[in-house]
Every structure is written in C-alpha cells, then in structure tokens.
Amino acid sequence: MLISTAFVPNPLPDEQKTTPAGRRRGINSHILCIRYNQNAIKPVLSVQKEFNLGSGIIRGCSAGERLSLDRIIDSRGKQLFGADLRTGTISVWEHQVRYLLNKQISKNQIASVITNGNLTQNSYFIAWFKQDGLLIRLKDEPIVTRSYDCIVIDEYNQATIEKISFKNQDIQAEAGWQAINAITNNPLEPSVRFVFSGQRVVKNGQPISHQELSAQIISGCYADLRHVFRFAAVPSIGYWLDLGLGQFYERGKINIDTVIKALRHEPINIQWRDLCNDANVIKKALTDKGYQESKSGNPGTYYLSGSSVNIVFLQAIYCHSILGIDKQGELCSMYITGWSNNVGTTLQSLSQLAANLFQEAILVNNGGDVFQLINYDQKEQMIPYSKLQDPHWTVIKSCEQRYYIRSVLLMTSDHAVNEGDIQVLQPNFILPNQG
Numbered sequence: 001m002l003i004s005t006a007f008v009p010n011p012l013p014d015e016q017k018t019t020p021a022g023r024r025r026g027i028n029s030h031i032l033c034i035r036y037n038q039n040a041i042k043p044v045l046s047v048q049k050e051f052n053l054g055s056g057i058i059r060g061c062s063a064g065e066r067l068s069l070d071r072i073i074d075s076r077g078k079q080l081f082g083a084d085l086r087t088g089t090i091s092v093w094e095h096q097v098r099y100l101l102n103k104q105i106s107k108n109q110i111a112s113v114i115t116n117g118n119l120t121q122n123s124y125f126i127a128w129f130k131q132d133g134l135l136i137r138l139k140d141e142p143i144v145t146r147s148y149d150c151i152v153i154d155e156y157n158q159a160t161i162e163k164i165s166f167k168n169q170d171i172q173a174e175a176g177w178q179a180i181n182a183i184t185n186n187p188l189e190p191s192v193r194f195v196f197s198g199q200r201v202v203k204n205g206q207p208i209s210h211q212e213l214s215a216q217i218i219s220g221c222y223a224d225l226r227h228v229f230r231f232a233a234v235p236s237i238g239y240w241l242d243l244g245l246g247q248f249y250e251r252g253k254i255n256i257d258t259v260i261k262a263l264r265h266e267p268i269n270i271q272w273r274d275l276c277n278d279a280n281v282i283k284k285a286l287t288d289k290g291y292q293e294s295k296s297g298n299p300g301t302y303y304l305s306g307s308s309v310n311i312v313f314l315q316a317i318y319c320h321s322i323l324g325i326d327k328q329g330e331l332c333s334m335y336i337t338g339w340s341n342n343v344g345t346t347l348q349s350l351s352q353l354a355a356n357l358f359q360e361a362i363l364v365n366n367g368g369d370v371f372q373l374i375n376y377d378q379k380e381q382m383i384p385y386s387k388l389q390d391p392h393w394t395v396i397k398s399c400e401q402r403y404y405i406r407s408v409l410l411m412t413s414d415h416a417v418n419e420g421d422i423q424v425l426q427p428n429f430i431l432p433n434q435g
Contacts, residue, residue, distance in 0.1 A: 009030055017345055028343070031335065032396060036112075037423070043410070047407045093383070093384070097382070108412045110383060112411040113409070115365050117366075127407070133175050144167075148197035151196055201324075207352045214263050218260060225245070225259070243270060269308050272309045319370045324362060337370070347363075349431075350363070369405060371402075372395050388403070
C-alpha cells in the first residue's frame with residue numbers, strides 16, 4: 001500500500017482536534033499507523049551522547065521574575081535561547097551516516113527513521129545501553145527515586161514495554177548502571193540491548209484514565225506543560241510568549257500547586273501586562289485558542305480585570321507520535337499530524353485513539369519533532385537529504401521543518417526491505433460514546 005493513501009482522517013470531534021487558529025489556516029489532522037516485522041527489522045537507537053547530563057530545556061521565569069523564552073545552559077554555562085537551543089544538534093541524516101560508518105554493519109540498509117526528540121531535552125526521558133550500562137539523562141533527573149515506562153529491545157529485535165528503574169553505586173556516573181524491572185525488582189533479561197522511555201498512553205489494551213494522566217502530569221512526566229494546557233500565544237519582540245506559562249513553573253521546575261488547580265479547572269490569575277500593553281492583543285490570542293470571554297468559570301473561559309486575566313485552561317492540542325506493541329504483539333508506531341498547540345489531539349483523546357491499535361504504548365514525540373521517513377529504494381542504503389521534499393520518503397513532514405534532533409530510532413535491515421517488513425495499518429477507530 002502506498003503510504004500516501006494510508007492516512008486516516010482524525011475522527012475526533014472538532015473541539016478536540018483543532019483551535020480556531022488551526023481552522024483558519026485550513027490545517028487538517030490525519031493518523032498514520034505502521035507495523036514493523038520484528039524478524040526482519042533491527043531497531044538501533046542513535047543518541048548524541050555528548051549531551052548526556054546536560055541541563056535540558058528550562059522553562060518559565062528568568063531570575064528577573066519575567067516570563068523568558070525557553071533556554072538551555074550549555075557546557076560552558078552560557079544560556080542559549082530561540083534557534084540557538086539546537087546548537088550542536090545533528091541532522092537526521094547525520095544520525096544515519098554515523099551508524100553506517102560502523103564497518104561491521106556497513107552493508108545494512110536503513111529502512112525507516114523514528115524520531116525520539118525528548119531525549120536530552122526534557123525530564124523523564126532516559127535511555128540505557130546494556131553494553132556498558134550507559135544511562136542517558138538530564139543532570140537533575142531524579143533517577144534514583146523514579147521509575148520509567150520504557151520500550152525494551154533485545155538482541156532478537158523483539159520489543160516489550162516495561163516499568164524500569166536504575167541502580168548504581170555512583171549516581172553521578174554516566175556508565176555502569178543496572179536496569180531493574182520495577183515491578184518484579186529483578187534485573188532485565190541478559191538479552192536486552194537497550195531501553196528508552198516515554199509517557200504511558202495505553203496499558204493492558206486500555207486508555208489511561210483521567211486520574212492516571214493527572215498523576216503523570218503532577219509527578220513531572222510532562223516537563224513541557226504546553227503539551228498539557230492550551231496557552232495563548234502573545235507576540236513579543238519577534239517571538240511568541242505563552243500567556244500564563246510562567247506561573248506553571250518555579251525555579252525551572254513545574255509549579256505543582258498551579259498545575260493541580262488547572263487540572264481541577266480552577267481559574268488561574270495571570271498578569272497579562274507582563275507580556276504586552278494592549279488588552280485587545282490578549283483577547284485575540286485567547287480567542288485564537290478557543291477561549292471565550294465569560295465569568296461562568298467553565299473550562300475554556302476567561303475574563304479580564306485590570307492588568308490581570310483569569311483563565312480556566314483547556315487541554316492542549318498537539319501533533320504526537322506513539323510507539324508500542326499492538327494487539328497482535330508487534331512493534332508499531334502511530335502518528336497524529338497537525339500543528340503545534342493548534343491541530344492534532346489532546347492527551348486524553350490521544351490515549352483513547354491509541355487504545356484501538358495498541359496493547360501497550362508510550363508517547364515519544366510532540367510538535368515539530370513528529371515526522372516519519374521511509375526508504376523506498378532498495379538500492380539506497382539510507383534516506384538521503386535530497387528526498388526531504390518527496391512525500392514518498394518524508395511521509396510525515398515536521399510541522400516546524402525541524403529535522404535536527406538529538407536522538408532517533410533507526411529501523412535497519414541486513415537485506416533489501418520489502419512491503420511485508422514495514423506494513424501500513426488502517427485501524428477502525430472507535431471512540432467512547434461514538435459507537
């Protein structure tokens with residue numbers, strides 16, 4: 001089946017998959033599901049290990065207590081903002097070249113590329129390699145007190161999802177870590193090659209509940225709260241700043257009290273004059289995200305009072321990608337296309353969609369990191385840069401044209417890939433209360 005004919009229209013109600021701004025732009029959301037033959041495809045995790053134990057992205061207010069752009073502190077202690085956040089980040093093509101330079105696998109073909117954009121950028125995202133016990137994580141990751149929902153890949157290329165914790169006598173060390181099944185408290189099987197984490201979205205074939213999702217958010221599994229709450233974007237000196245985002249963070253960490261209030265649909269009071277001096281700009285920004293001016297206190301309402309605005313936050317709408325084990329026991333990926341913070345799906349609806357296909361699944365990418373590359377030429381060893389604009393190869397484009405990324409999962413093969421090795425699925429999506 002041609003990939004171009006395999007996209008399924010997003011079946012969610014309009015209010016769960018687009019904002020007024022998204023409708024105005026005419027951007028539609030679709031779903032693509034792909035199954036990988038684990039007897040033919042070997043997953044290889046490529047990571048820029050030089051970013052291990054970095055700061056990751058810091059959000060919220062700066063030392064001056066004003067909302068700042070997202071920032072990273074590099075190895076020299078310098079703060080990087082905006083486009084500079086990706087300084088030193090390699091392209092998806094460089095990941096392929098690095099892999100193919102290994103003489104032992106020089107004849108292998110890269111059949112597909114799955115992105116893993118949160119690793120080294122956001123808390124809760126880790127990767128572990130059995131060979132030397134290398135554990136990739138942020139410097140401040142609470143590694144000894146947290147367990148992680150992980151994709152586990154063994155030497156036979158079989159995949160499972162397990163809850164994993166990690167142990168090491170030297171908790172500052174990069175290597176020498178032992179991976180433990182957090183449920184059985186036993187070490188992982190000797191055949192395991194590597195693991196990497198994501199937020200759980202399907203468990204035992206069922207979507208996660210609202211309570212489970214809320215618990216994940218409160219515990220810090222979602223470091224970027226723009227994937228959780230729908231923030232209005234306010235123009236500010238060449239950049240867009242998110243109205244109210246600063247109150248959801250404290251000293252670079254999530255502000256649990258504010259998060260709990262927002263999850264309960266309690267109004268959050270925000271000083272809008274910190275971002276601009278025109279109330280009409282604030283109103284337009286809120287309207288573009290689907291908010292209505294009202295004192296009713298219902299979700300999706302706001303009202304201005306002097307220099308402040310009270311907002312009852314809506315759920316964020318994003319494009320996402322999921323990886324997991326389908327109901328046939330095979331490794332699958334699922335992509336919901338769209339536009340960051342405007343078109344795609346909410347997290348709760350994402351889980352409901354995914355439960356139609358998966359038995360177990362984790363969320364691995366959001367926004368501009370969601371894209372999919374497939375090698376359609378048996379003579380090509382990798383996916384070349386020249387195919388970026390070819391929809392037969394770049395079957396899902398990054399909505400932000402973001403093809404520089406610190407980690408990818410390379411789906412490789414030691415033989416020419418055929419249609420049975422990468423199979424497109426078209427599940428019948430059934431949603432609660434919709435048949």
